[in-house]
Structure formats: C-alpha cells, structure tokens
Amino acid sequence: MSILSITLYGFEALAGLSAVGILFVKNVFHAALLLIVCLLALAGIFVLYNAEFIAVTQILIYAGGVLVLIIFGVMLTSRITGRQLFIENQYVFGASFISLFLATLLIMLFSEQKFYQEASTAEVPPHNSINQIGISMMSDYALVFEVSGILLLAALLGAAVTASSFNIKKQ
Amino acid sequence: MEHTLILSAILFSTGLLTIIIKRNAIMVLMGIELMLNAANLNLIVFNRNSPGVLSGQFFSLFVIVVAVCEAAVGLAIVLRVYQYYQTAVPNEVNELKE
Numbered sequence: 001m002s003i004l005s006i007t008l009y010g011f012e013a014l015a016g017l018s019a020v021g022i023l024f025v026k027n028v029f030h031a032a033l034l035l036i037v038c039l040l041a042l043a044g045i046f047v048l049y050n051a052e053f054i055a056v057t058q059i060l061i062y063a064g065g066v067l068v069l070i071i072f073g074v075m076l077t078s079r080i081t082g083r084q085l086f087i088e089n090q091y092v093f094g095a096s097f098i099s100l101f102l103a104t105l106l107i108m109l110f111s112e113q114k115f116y117q118e119a120s121t122a123e124v125p126p127h128n129s130i131n132q133i134g135i136s137m138m139s140d141y142a143l144v145f146e147v148s149g150i151l152l153l154a155a156l157l158g159a160a161v162t163a164s165s166f167n168i169k170k171q
Numbered sequence: 172m173e174h175t176l177i178l179s180a181i182l183f184s185t186g187l188l189t190i191i192i193k194r195n196a197i198m199v200l201m202g203i204e205l206m207l208n209a210a211n212l213n214l215i216v217f218n219r220n221s222p223g224v225l226s227g228q229f230f231s232l233f234v235i236v237v238a239v240c241e242a243a244v245g246l247a248i249v250l251r252v253y254q255y256y257q258t259a260v261p262n263e264v265n266e267l268k269e
Contacts, residue, residue: 008175009174012174012175012178015178015182016178016181016182019181019182019185019186019205020181020185022185022189022198022201022205023185023188023189023192028195028197028198031198031201032197032201035201035204035205038182038205038208039204039208042208042211042212045175045178045212045215046212046215049175049215049216049218049219050219051215051218051228051231053228053232054211054215054228054231054232054235057232057235058211058235061235061239062204062208062235065239066204066238066239066242069242069243069246070197070200070201070242070246072246073197073200073246073249073250074197076250076253077196077197077249077250077253077259078259087193087194087195087198088194089192089193089194090191090192090193090194090262091191091192092192095187095188095191095192096188096192098187098188098191099184099185099187099188099191100184102180102183102184102187103180103181103183103184106180106183106184107177107180107181110173110176110177110180111173111177129225129228132225133225133228133229136225136229137229141229144229144233148233148236148237151236151237151240152236152239152240154240155239155240155241155243155244156243158244158247159243159244159246159247160247162244162247162248162251163246163247163250163251165254
C-alpha cells in the first residue's frame with residue numbers, strides 16, 4: 001500500500017463518517033460544521049483523482065461561500081436561546097428503509113459492473129489540466145460558460161429580491 | 172476506485188435520508204448539497220478513465236455552479252418563509268396565500 005492510497009482511504013473515511021454524523025446530531029449548527037468537514041475531505045479526494053481545479057473550486061465555493069450562507073441561514077432562522085436550534089426527526093423507519101435499499105442497490109451495481117479498464121487507470125500521464133481547462137473554457141465550452149454566468153446573475157438578483165423586505169414596506 | 176464509488180453511493184443515500192427525516196428546511200438544503208456532491212464525486216472518478224479528456228471535470232464545475240444558485244435562492248426562500256410563518260419546519264408551511 002502506497003502513501004497515496006492510504007491518504008485516499010483516510011479522506012474517504014473522513015467524508016463518509018462526517019456525512020453519516022449529520023444524521024445523528026441534533027444541533028443544526030453542528031450539522032453545518034460536519035458538512036464543512038465532509039466537503040473538505042471530498043476536495044482532498046478530488047486532488048488525488050487528478051482534478052486539482054475542481055478541488056480548489058470546491059474549497060473556495062463550498063467551504064467559503066455556501067457554508068457561510070448556510071450558517072447565516074441557521075443563525076437567522078433560529079432563536080439562539082430557544083429550542084429552535086434542536087431539531088427532531090420524522091418518518092425515521094420508512095426513510096431509513098428507502099435509503100438503505102437505495103444504498104444497497106447502488107453498491108451492488110458498482111461492485112458488479114466494470115466501468116473502467118485496468119490498463120488505462122494504471123498509467124495516467126501527468127498533464128497540466130488547469131491549462132487545458134482554461135483553453136477549452138474559452139473555446140469548446142464558451143456557450144455553457146456564458147449561460148452559467150447569466151444563471152448566476154439571475155440567481156443573485158432573485159435571491160436578493162426574495163430576501164429583502166422591499167416588497168413589504170411598499171404595501 | 173470502486174471504494175470511491177461506494178463512498179459516493181453512501182453519500183447519496185445519506186443525503187436522501189437527511190432530506191426526508193429532518194424537520195428543518197436548512198437541513199433539507201444541506202441534504203441536497205450532499206447529494207450533488209456525491210454526483211460530482213462520480214463524475215470526477217469516471218473522468219480519470221480517459222486521460223486527456225476533461226468532460227467530467229467540466230460537468231462537475233457546472234454542477235457546482237448550479238448548486239450555488241440553488242443554495243442562494245433556497246436560503247432566501249427559507250428566510251422569507253421564516254419571517255412570515257415564524258417556523259422553519261417544511262410540514263407546517265401548508266398555505267400559499269394569507
């Protein structure tokens with residue numbers, strides 16, 4: 001076992017354990033912190049799978065942006081002193097049955113099918129993927145790039161208009 | 172490689188379970204983030220099969236963009252619903268009009 005596979009197993013165990021831990025904590029704030037741990041471990045896995053740019057994007061956007069948003073949401077929708085921070089569960093038995101069934105199905109599928117060739121995964125050439133991503137972002141994927149920019153603008157405006165109290169004051 | 176796929180299956184079903192059982196809208200959003208990240212992990216793992224082709228990484232980049240939009244708009248809606256109904260439990264919000 002090389003040091004790379006040991007690191008990969010460590011990151012995977014960290015991501016899996018923190019994701020399962022979200023189910024068992026009662027406090028929303030603790031769940032948000034566990035989600036940060038899970039997303040950072042996923043970024044480490046992305047680095048080990050030769051996707052450095054996605055890993056950096058994951059850290060910047062998820063751990064820096066989305067989780068700050070979620071923590072703001074937690075603080076704005078719960079009274080800090082009251083019981084609102086502590087949440088209870090519903091439909092536990094049926095939902096665990098469904099998701100255990102889904103997990104078993106997916107794991108059986110993934111362990112029976114061979115989605116890859118052993119030869120091609122053995123030697124991955126060291127390529128500069130950030131360079132390639134930058135070039136094809138401006139050539140092959142230019143339309144998708146622009147459309148996602150428009151989508152981000154629309155979502156930003158929509159979120160700002162929805163969350164502001166501008167409409168209430170006018171009535 | 173297979174163990175990473177199994178990890179993504181576990182993350183997906185954990186996200187689904189979080190969405191169903193938690194009585195809080197923000198926990199539901201966190202479950203959606205978990206499911207999207209499980210899909211991203213699959214895309215990255217399968218992209219390693221074909222060196223030189225970066226379609227999987229591009230797809231996961233755009234998945235991240237859409238997830239950010241969803242989180243921003245979803246949290247804005249949750250805040251607004253909380254201001255109006257004084258609750259963040261999705262089941263208790265059952266009317267669209269006052």
